[in-house]
Amino acid sequence: MIAAGAFGLDTSDTAPLIANARGMLSRGDLARAAETLVAAMSEADVSRLMVRSDDPFHILRAIDAASRTGADLFIAHTNLPEAHIDAVVKKFGVQMIVSAEDRLTGETPAEAATARIFMMTSGTTGAPKIASHSLSALMSRAKAAMHPGNRGAKWLLTYQPTGFAGVQVQLTAVVGRGVVVAPDERTPAGFLEAAKANGVTQISATPTFWRAFLMVVRPGDLSLRQITLGGEAADQSTLDRIRKAFPDARVTHIYASTEAGVVFSVHDGREGFPAEWLDTETQGVTMRVRDGFLHIRTPNAMGGYVSDTAQPRLDDGWLATADRVEIRGDRAFIVGRDDSTINVAGSKVYPLMVEQFLLKQPGVVEAHVYGVSNPISGQLVAADVVIEPGLDPATTRSAILAACRENLAQYQVPRAFKVVDAIAVRESGKKG
Amino acid sequence: MTEAQVLEHITSIVQRMLEDKGVKAATIEPETELLGGAISIDSLDLAMLVRELEDVVGHDPFAEGFIEFRTVGELAKLYAK
Structure with missing residues (x-):
């Protein structure tokens, strides 16, 4: 029994x-x-x-x-x-x-x-x-x-x-x-x-x-x-x-x-x-x-x-x-999160994790991952990467994107992906 | 921008997305349903498409709230002026 x-x-x-x-x-x-x-x-x-x-x-x-x-x-x-x-x-x-x-x-x-x-x-x-x-x-x-x-x-x-x-x-x-x-x-x-x-x-x-x-x-x-x-x-x-x-x-x-x-x-x-x-x-x-x-x-x-x-x-x-609340009249609204988390269609993405993943890919020297807003999914993952001089941007880009699709969840894959010359650093020493 | 021009932008952005995914190019017609399964894009690709169209066309038809659309042609109409 x-x-x-x-x-x-x-x-x-x-x-x-x-x-x-x-x-x-x-x-x-x-x-x-x-x-x-x-x-x-x-x-x-x-x-x-x-x-x-x-x-x-x-x-x-x-x-x-x-x-x-x-x-x-x-x-x-x-x-x-x-x-x-x-x-x-x-x-x-x-x-x-x-x-x-x-x-x-x-x-x-x-x-x-x-x-x-x-x-x-x-x-x-x-x-x-x-x-x-x-x-x-x-x-x-x-x-x-x-x-x-x-x-x-x-x-x-x-x-x-x-x-x-x-x-x-x-x-x-x-x-x-x-x-x-x-x-x-x-x-x-x-x-x-x-x-x-x-x-x-x-x-x-x-x-x-x-x-x-x-x-x-x-x-x-x-x-x-x-x-x-x-x-x-x-x-x-x-x-x-x-x-x-x-x-x-x-x-x-x-x-x-x-x-x-x-x-x-x-x-x-x-x-x-x-x-x-x-x-x-x-x-x-x-x-x-x-x-x-x-x-x-x-x-x-x-x-x-x-x-x-x-x-x-x-x-x-x-x-x-980490949810911020705003009160207007008789109603309270959740207005956003106060951390760097990117909310892609309800799934949380930690930019740092995706950055660390990108930095492990061959040819990547610097990566900056951030959220971009849009009317459909709220936010999306965007990435700017700097690659080693002399590499072909098009083939390197394809290889990195293929690695992302293979190893990351679909909501974590950068949908906006740019190969850039440099990534701005703020006075605080932080990226972006 | 005319509807035909927006359609061209939609086609080229979608083809680039498919290429990035390593999927072969698709036939995109005004009556193609964006998420109907005929083209291999998911809702996050669609979100990116809308974002890029705003950059190319220069205005955001969703600024006042979401508007229904289903096909490539309906989306193009929203951005055409």
Whole structure:
């Protein structure tokens, strides 16, 4: 007899759960796959495993198996360089890697497992940052989001499936007896095709995704019940266009962070949030503005980072975000971030990391990476590089761009790329 | 700038993007849907295209908010004056 785990799935349950490239999988299919994995883990005495796949089937069977056995699970992005994966596997003693073909690594766990879920940021040149969560906390977040309209819903998985938001969408489908729909091709046309084929009812995505998606979707293509915008501040024109394209859907924009979870949800279709929400506790979460920055206090903050932290916790227990808030009338607006992070369609890019990557390429002597704004993705990565004298700019440029496409996530690849003679240095000694 | 001139700019910028990606040149017609799959560009390439058009043409049709467009021809119309 195998424990039912946090999902409580039944092998005889034929209700659909995952629509992916291979067709429809039921809750029972997932339960059987998890039982098979539990058996393989038990045979090899595995207490630390990693899943490395964008397929919800592999991600969910790994989470289910981990919860049935109390194992630690590392959820890794498919686009992380091999070297970083190897380093994590060695450092933490990950014994098994789950993907299309599960395999044992031959490592032994560095410490006893405590049923934690570890998620990684997509660092490219630096080591990935690893955040520790408990499955029960992640599940209660999914349950908290479970209002009646979300029961039996069909969710389009627009977020990176291995990221925090992507995992939450998958857990929400499990908890609410819904279906998670994952397209073969993660392009606006591919998302639309999968959404139409499976009768998707809820889409949670970044405002940037929505702007691109609205270019391919036609009236009557989809009957959406719930539309959610997150990851970036939702602007009024995007909210208005969505409302016009899907007049019958409930439109919500949320502010959430990996550290604090969902901090607020706005349903009135107006950008920003009511200023009266500040300094008032709502469902355990309180926000305040200090020196223009948003601070958050929440009882269910995540377990912490195994590596360095992103949102520092202050001595009085508040999380300090780098998001600046402006209050105009009865409304508060998130107006931007006060760090050098480039926000490309909701994904954070650290310029320094891309600079370090560029500087490692043959022929590159200096690199400056910065964000350029545009009406579609918010920002884009731009790079200026200085190359060694005597090199052919055209072939060097092609080689560097090819290396970027091969090693960086698509949102990290510099889309504006110039070979320049020199890079300006400010008086502070900083570039640009 | 006329619509035909903007179309030429769009074509040359897109062809350069495809070349940078190592993808072979595509046929670009006014009715080609930008993200419809016929040309191998993603939404971030499209974001860059819009940014570059602003530089070449000298004005930003999205300054007052986003405007719907789907095809190459519709995008060209936005920039033509």
